[in-house]
Amino acid sequence: MADSWFEKLSEEDASFIKRFVLASGSLKDLAKAYGISYPTVRLRLDRLIEKIKVLDSQEIVSEFERTLRARYAEGKIDMATLKALLKAHQDEMEKQSDSGRRRQR
Numbered sequence: 439m440a441d442s443w444f445e446k447l448s449e450e451d452a453s454f455i456k457r458f459v460l461a462s463g464s465l466k467d468l469a470k471a472y473g474i475s476y477p478t479v480r481l482r483l484d485r486l487i488e489k490i491k492v493l494d495s496q497e498i499v500s501e502f503e504r505t506l507r508a509r510y511a512e513g514k515i516d517m518a519t520l521k522a523l524l525k526a527h528q529d530e531m532e533k534q535s536d537s538g539r540r541r542q543r
Contacts, residue, residue: 443493446508451486458483485512502527 444452461467469479488511498504503524510520 443490446493447489451489454482454486500527500531 447455457471458468461471465476465479465483469476472479489508492498492504492507492511495504498507506515506520506523506527509515510517515523
């Protein structure tokens with residue numbers, strides 16, 4: 439069985455989720471516990487939600503694509519970089535596929 443989305447989270451993300459649950463979902467309490475502002479906690483939670491959607495998606499079959507999309511959700515790469523890397527990966531996969539078909543003939 440494939441790893442669950444939770445198993446793919448970093449220790450830091452899992453810790454954030456634990457603290458969120460223990461704070462009964464109160465972003466205000468969570469902000470206080472981390473010593474940061476409410477908007478910062480809200481942004482972190484929004485990014486984590488997007489990352490979980492990517493990690494749990496059944497439509498994404500390539501681990502490379504899943505990793506790129508998770509990094510984008512975390513805010514670690516921008517949209518232009520994401521698109522450029524996905525395009526390069528897709529082009530590379532098509533070249534390999536074409537090469538494999540030629541060898542089979």
